[in-house]
Amino acid sequence: MMKALIQMILHDKKDVLLAMTTGTISGLTAVALFAQSGFLISKAALMPPFYIILILTAFLKLFGVVKSVSKYAERFISHRVTFRFMSAVRMRFFKKLVPQTNLLQAYKSGDLLNRITSDVDLLQHFFLRVVYPPFIALFVFFATILFTLWFSPWLALILMIGFMFTSTVVPAILIYQKSNTAVQVKNAFTNEAAEYLYGYRDLQLHYQLATKEQSLQIISTDYSRLKKQELNREQSMHFWNQFISLLTAFFIVSVGAYFVSIGTLDGLYLAMLVLVALTVFESAIPLAMLPSHYKNAQEATARLDAIAPPASPTERMPLVSNKPLHITCENVSYSYQNTLHSAVLHVNCTIVAGEKVAIVGPSGSGKSTLFQLLIHGLKPISGEIFINEQPMRSIDEQELWAQMTIQLQHNHFFSGTLRENLLLAKPTATDEELQQVLDQVFITKSLTAIVYEKGGNLSGGEKQRLAFARVLLKNSDLWLLDEPFTSVDAQTEVHLFNTILTKGKDKTIVLITHKLIDLAKMDRIFVMNNGTLAESGTFEQLLTQRGLFYTMFTQQIRGDKK
Numbered sequence: 001m002m003k004a005l006i007q008m009i010l011h012d013k014k015d016v017l018l019a020m021t022t023g024t025i026s027g028l029t030a031v032a033l034f035a036q037s038g039f040l041i042s043k044a045a046l047m048p049p050f051y052i053i054l055i056l057t058a059f060l061k062l063f064g065v066v067k068s069v070s071k072y073a074e075r076f077i078s079h080r081v082t083f084r085f086m087s088a089v090r091m092r093f094f095k096k097l098v099p100q101t102n103l104l105q106a107y108k109s110g111d112l113l114n115r116i117t118s119d120v121d122l123l124q125h126f127f128l129r130v131v132y133p134p135f136i137a138l139f140v141f142f143a144t145i146l147f148t149l150w151f152s153p154w155l156a157l158i159l160m161i162g163f164m165f166t167s168t169v170v171p172a173i174l175i176y177q178k179s180n181t182a183v184q185v186k187n188a189f190t191n192e193a194a195e196y197l198y199g200y201r202d203l204q205l206h207y208q209l210a211t212k213e214q215s216l217q218i219i220s221t222d223y224s225r226l227k228k229q230e231l232n233r234e235q236s237m238h239f240w241n242q243f244i245s246l247l248t249a250f251f252i253v254s255v256g257a258y259f260v261s262i263g264t265l266d267g268l269y270l271a272m273l274v275l276v277a278l279t280v281f282e283s284a285i286p287l288a289m290l291p292s293h294y295k296n297a298q299e300a301t302a303r304l305d306a307i308a309p310p311a312s313p314t315e316r317m318p319l320v321s322n323k324p325l326h327i328t329c330e331n332v333s334y335s336y337q338n339t340l341h342s343a344v345l346h347v348n349c350t351i352v353a354g355e356k357v358a359i360v361g362p363s364g365s366g367k368s369t370l371f372q373l374l375i376h377g378l379k380p381i382s383g384e385i386f387i388n389e390q391p392m393r394s395i396d397e398q399e400l401w402a403q404m405t406i407q408l409q410h411n412h413f414f415s416g417t418l419r420e421n422l423l424l425a426k427p428t429a430t431d432e433e434l435q436q437v438l439d440q441v442f443i444t445k446s447l448t449a450i451v452y453e454k455g456g457n458l459s460g461g462e463k464q465r466l467a468f469a470r471v472l473l474k475n476s477d478l479w480l481l482d483e484p485f486t487s488v489d490a491q492t493e494v495h496l497f498n499t500i501l502t503k504g505k506d507k508t509i510v511l512i513t514h515k516l517i518d519l520a521k522m523d524r525i526f527v528m529n530n531g532t533l534a535e536s537g538t539f540e541q542l543l544t545q546r547g548l549f550y551t552m553f554t555q556q557i558r559g560d561k562k
């Protein structure tokens with residue numbers, strides 16, 4: 001991705017060039033300003049005609065103004081490049097991140113948050129502190145060394161040695177010393193903090209709060225210590241830079257004084273050359289921190305790359321068919337990352353348009369995984385799912401989801417009003433329409449009722465009924481519902497199940513459920529077991545078959561009677 005970062009920066013070639021030019025002008029005029037001051041002091045001591053002093057002072061003013069204006073322009077332009085660059089980085093990252101619906105399963109949420117915020121933000125230093133400071137330092141030093149060469153090759157050599165030390169030796173030491181640990185510890189700290197916050201209530205109930213707090217405290221102390229070490233290292237690098245600059249000035253004074261004494265250098269220029277040497281190192285100050293910023297950027301990009309592998313280059317096509325949708329699974333298998341067994345294995349099935357299919361099976365048999373595959377939340381590891389003969393993976397996702405009405409096991413509710421949360425499913429719905437669906441799902445709250453973030457003030461059953469209200473509002477031709485009423489009381493559940501059948505009379509419906517009693521009303525039942533589609537058929541067929549469905553059904557009936 002480092003190459004990609006450079007390419008993103010180069011999108012703004014004109015501004016990059018302008019920032020470098022203004023930065024170089026600012027560096028050069030700073031040197032010229034001090035050179036001129038040194039020269040003016042020496043010249044004034046020789047009592048030249050007044051107009052000479054006047055001209056020299058005018059130049060001093062000119063350099064001062066140019067330095068300030070060019071510095072301002074450099075800051076302005078370089079930050080403009082950085083803002084555009086950051087926006088491109090964020091867009092690139094989010095474009096890859098958003099389609100990966102299973103990210104929270106693969107990463108801890110604290111870790112993910114760290115990558116989204118802190119890793120992306122670390123890259124803001126990439127242009128400002130890594131890419132262009134070396135160019136400016138190089139130009140300014142090169143011009144200053146040439147300038148000094150005009151007066152004395154030896155003094156130019158001293159300046160060059162000083163530059164070599166400050167631009168290569170000091171940063172090289174920093175590269176050698178910098179380790180990855182601070183980033184890793186920071187990550188561990190964020191993870192621990194996120195788990196502490198999410199699990200606060202459970203930890204409290206199990207008397208484990210103090211233990212967790214202790215481990216959080218230990219990681220936090222480790223992190224602070226490492227940050228302090230990093231800061232110390234950076235400060236020592238600044239110190240060495242300053243030291244080299246003063247040492248160079250010292251050698252220039254000593255060697256220059258010697259040359260003046262033997263008459264190979266005019267004493268008039270000595271103060272000027274010393275001030276030049278002191279000033280030119282200012283443009284090298286950012287170089288001390290360059291390796292640290294470079295390494296940070298490298299680590300951040302590696303972490304971002306790890307989470308967001310390049311999107312598959314396959315072109316997504318629109319859903320071409322305008323016939324009612326039917327779904328076909330051909331030998332579909334899926335296994336989760338870092339697991340040995342398949343959650344779904346060699347599933348073959350067809351769901352024809354208008355059909356009502358229930359997917360049932362023991363807990364952990366692969367129902368939800370198959371559901372996720374059907375809604376394109378997961379992509380099969382092998383096999384293919386077709387929508388009207390068109391491979392699902394080739395269809396534009398937005399278009400696909402526009403045709404599907406999906407109710408997940410857990411649905412999100414945003415902080416706002418009930419109305420706003422319902423409009424998500426149908427932005428054009430009138431209040432009358434919204435009120436109607438609320439009545440159909442037996443919600444008595446008003447449309448203006450406040451909903452907390454994540455539906456914190458709603459009961460489990462209310463959340464499910466509101467999610468179902470969204471289904472009724474969206475009302476596309478294909479409904480996919482994953483255990484929609486597990487938290488709803490038995491009587492309301494029967495009503496809502498009937499609503500599915502009446503309102504979805506002409507729809508294709510796929511319903512995952514544990515409740516087997518009412519399934520006679522469904523056209524077909526798929527029975528999952530250990531990831532495979534063990535049985536399929538109508539309610540009567542499956543009962544006559546006396547297989548897994550029959551066993552589950554009789555057990556459930558017995559359980560209900562007890």
Ligand SMILES: Nc1ncnc2c1ncn2[C@@H]1O[C@H](COP(=O)(O)OP(=O)(O)OP(=O)(O)O)[C@@H](O)[C@H]1O
Nearest residue numbers: 105336339343361362363364365366367368369370
């Ligand atoms: N994110 C995940 N990472 C790894 N394994 C997973 C993940 N999600 C599910 N599994 C595993 O995949 C298998 C199928 O899980 P799935 O959730 O599809 O079952 P299910 O039939 O829907 O179960 P339930 O009825 O309890 O919801 C199980 O063995 C489960 O442990």
